[in-house]
Amino acid sequence: MKTPLRWPVDDDSDGALVLERFAPEQTFKTKVYAALKQAIVNMDIYSSPDPAWLDERQLSERLGVSRTPVREAIAMLEQEGFVKSMPRRGIMVLKKSKREVIEMIQAWAALESMAARLAAQSASNAEIAKLRKLFQGFNESHRPADYLSEYSDANIRFHQTLVKLSGSAALQEFTSNIFMHVRGIRQITIGRDDRVTRSMDDHLSIIEALEKRDVAAAEQLSRDHTLGLAQYVEEHGDILD
Structure with missing residues (x-):
C-alpha cells in the first residue's frame, strides 16, 4: 500500500495536502509512451508501400530504459491503434485502409x-x-x-x-x-x-x-x-x- 505524503497547510485549519509518490515504473512507462508516440507521429509511413517496423530491444537501448516500460508503452499504443505486435517479427506501425x-x-x-x-x-x-x-x-x-x-x-x-x-x-x-x-x-x-x-x-x-x-x-x-x-x-x- 502506498504511503501518502502529508504537508501541513499554512493556515489555522487542520487541513493537509495529501499526495502519493509516483511509482518509478509508472513514470518510466508514461515517459516511454509519450516518446514513442511522438516518434511514431513524426514517421512518414505512407511514403513507402513497405511496412514500418519497430524493435523492442533497439527501442529499449535508444531510450536507455529496461524493456518492461517499452513493452508496457507498446501495449498502450497498440490499444490506440498505432502499432500491432507481430509474434517473432516485431512491432508494425499500422497504416490505415x-x-x-x-x-x-x-x-x-x-x-x-x-x-x-x-x-x-x-x-x-x-x-x-x-x-x-x-x-x-x-x-x-x-x-x-x-x-x-x-x-x-x-x-x-x-x-x-x-x-x-x-x-x-x-x-x-x-x-x-x-x-x-x-x-x-x-x-x-x-x-x-x-x-x-x-x-x-x-x-x-x-x-x-x-x-x-x-x-x-x-x-x-x-x-x-x-x-x-x-x-x-x-x-x-x-x-x-
Whole structure:
C-alpha cells in the first residue's frame, strides 16, 4: 500500500495536502509512451508501400530504459491503434485502409474547421500573421510546385499551427491521434495533379478570412479544403497501394 505524503497547510485549519509518490515504473512507462508516440507521429509511413517496423530491444537501448516500460508503452499504443505486435517479427506501425483514411480526413475537417472558427474569434493578429509567414518565401521565382518538399513542410506546419491557434487543448488532443495519417496522405498527394497550386490558394484564402475575422468564411474554407483531400483519396485510392 502506498504511503501518502502529508504537508501541513499554512493556515489555522487542520487541513493537509495529501499526495502519493509516483511509482518509478509508472513514470518510466508514461515517459516511454509519450516518446514513442511522438516518434511514431513524426514517421512518414505512407511514403513507402513497405511496412514500418519497430524493435523492442533497439527501442529499449535508444531510450536507455529496461524493456518492461517499452513493452508496457507498446501495449498502450497498440490499444490506440498505432502499432500491432507481430509474434517473432516485431512491432508494425499500422497504416490505415482507404476507407479509414477517408473517415479520418473527414474527422480532421470537422475538428480543424472548428479550430479555424475559434482562431478567427480569439487568436491575436500576431498569431494569425505567423500563418502568412509560412508562405512568404513562395512566389513566381520560387514556385511551390518546384519546391515540393519545402512546400509540403510549410503545408503541414500550417495545419498544425491553425489547430493551436484555436486555443483549445481538447482540439489539439483530438487531432493528435489522427495527425500522423492525415499528414502522411497530404505529403504523398501534394505533388499530384497540380494540387499544390490549389493548396496554396486555399491556405491564403483561409488566412485572409482569419485576418478579416470572418468566422463563417474561415470555418467553411477550412472544412472545404480538407474535404477536398478526402474526395481526392476517394477518387485516387491507388495512392495507398
